[in-house]
Amino acid sequence: MTIRQSLDGRFSTDASMLFRQPWDDFDSDGNHPASTDFRGNVPDSFNQDGETDRSAHRAVVWSRPDMPVGPSSAWPRPRLELPERDSDLNVGPAPEPADRLAGGPPADDEPDTHIVDDPWEPRPVPPEAADRPMAREAPSSRTELTHDNLTQHRDNRPRDGWRRMLYTCTGGLLNPGLSRAEVERAQLCARIRRPLTGSRRIAVISIKGGVSKTTTSACLGAALAEIRGDQVGLVDANPDAGTLADRLTGHTHRTIRDLINDIDTVDSLTTLDTYMSLAGRLKVLASEQDPAASEALTATDYEHVMQLLARFINIVITDTGTGISHPTMEPALRLADCLVVVGTMTVDGASRAGLTLDWLDRHGHDQQSRNAIVVLSGDRHTNVDADRVRDYFATRTHAVIEIPHDPHLAAGGFITFESLLGHTRDSYVTLAAHVVDRLSQPKALILR
Numbered sequence: 001m002t003i004r005q006s007l008d009g010r011f012s013t014d015a016s017m018l019f020r021q022p023w024d025d026f027d028s029d030g031n032h033p034a035s036t037d038f039r040g041n042v043p044d045s046f047n048q049d050g051e052t053d054r055s056a057h058r059a060v061v062w063s064r065p066d067m068p069v070g071p072s073s074a075w076p077r078p079r080l081e082l083p084e085r086d087s088d089l090n091v092g093p094a095p096e097p098a099d100r101l102a103g104g105p106p107a108d109d110e111p112d113t114h115i116v117d118d119p120w121e122p123r124p125v126p127p128e129a130a131d132r133p134m135a136r137e138a139p140s141s142r143t144e145l146t147h148d149n150l151t152q153h154r155d156n157r158p159r160d161g162w163r164r165m166l167y168t169c170t171g172g173l174l175n176p177g178l179s180r181a182e183v184e185r186a187q188l189c190a191r192i193r194r195p196l197t198g199s200r201r202i203a204v205i206s207i208k209g210g211v212s213k214t215t216t217s218a219c220l221g222a223a224l225a226e227i228r229g230d231q232v233g234l235v236d237a238n239p240d241a242g243t244l245a246d247r248l249t250g251h252t253h254r255t256i257r258d259l260i261n262d263i264d265t266v267d268s269l270t271t272l273d274t275y276m277s278l279a280g281r282l283k284v285l286a287s288e289q290d291p292a293a294s295e296a297l298t299a300t301d302y303e304h305v306m307q308l309l310a311r312f313i314n315i316v317i318t319d320t321g322t323g324i325s326h327p328t329m330e331p332a333l334r335l336a337d338c339l340v341v342v343g344t345m346t347v348d349g350a351s352r353a354g355l356t357l358d359w360l361d362r363h364g365h366d367q368q369s370r371n372a373i374v375v376l377s378g379d380r381h382t383n384v385d386a387d388r389v390r391d392y393f394a395t396r397t398h399a400v401i402e403i404p405h406d407p408h409l410a411a412g413g414f415i416t417f418e419s420l421l422g423h424t425r426d427s428y429v430t431l432a433a434h435v436v437d438r439l440s441q442p443k444a445l446i447l448r
Contacts, residue, residue, distance in 0.1 A: 158182065196314060196436070199316065200315050200337045201310075201318065202435060203317075203335075204318065204320060206353070209323070213319065213320075213342045215377070217234060218247060219409075220317060220432060221282045222248075222280060225280060225281035230315075231312060232313070233276065233283045236285065238319060238322065245284050245287070247413070248414075249284055251286070254276075256285050256297070257297070259275045259308075260305065299328060318332050336368070338371070339365075340431075341372050343356075343376050344378075345376045345386055349376070353393070360372070369396070378403055401430055404423055
């Protein structure tokens, strides 16, 4: 025998009450037989509509608005009855009124039955709940739908050493984070990427040749161009057939002399690019390779070139010629927003860098001398007191950067920034950060 087995229209077990619906007590013609109500109790009497006599039980209306139309359309709306006393039914205590459940005192005229709401109708919101603020505001697309909230953070992915190996082998499940060197490098890159207003000029100078001035100009330009991403140009102003373009791009078929001859026809960046060669993101303007023709490069010519480049290039770096007495040196110093003085970590190279600062002080460029950045190229065979050399220049200039020995640069051949040793690249990135520190200041304060 199953639980829901009928005997004379009645359920035989109390467990069947779990499956019984209020309209199960009516036949197909809509008549209510003398049978148990939906709680399994026999009512005292029924009226002619088939409803339970209210004298025996208190009823509460509940309905099914989606009842089908047909022979059972005459069914009355079943009424759920909750007795006044628990003793009338063996089903536990009757539900408490809503206000009593909410903790309020019972009203004097409270009815002896509780009317159960239609489960398919929305319940009214109490006034105190309507005035209560929401626990959390609805998400806003401006604050919630952002790149950081919708994507995984990859900024702390290690790129060097054992940290990178662990991160790669585990597919990113184990991330030891960035090393101290990587954090410092990221901070330097953030300094280099600071926006600059207008076009800024840098002059790389030295009173003596053979101190890696061209190498410093090339690596400084490469670091700025690769990290910043905007227009960075490098001009070879050496009157003696400079080798800057040879060491960076190898293209010298168009030179600064060609640009000077056609300067009135250059009216766009696209046209200007035809006179310059590319070394990665860095744009290089080669010097005249014929020493006899390069003699004609005057201070006025240099100024016209700088004025043209200022229209299209954000940062212009000038690799000045050997010495400081050639015609283009005076406009290069006058127009420069930052000076880079190059020397070496040797007795001869360090003393020549000091003489360059002395010359600047004596010729009215003392403010530029104090704000200059000294670059000392390393030599692995030197036995000078490096700390004493650094301390000397630190008291006279804005910053001192030491470039370690690198076999890629020592050969004096083609320069590729990515081929440098890691600590060498970091040194040039540090140099670029100090340069941008100077360039980011307003022009009225640069020479103070």
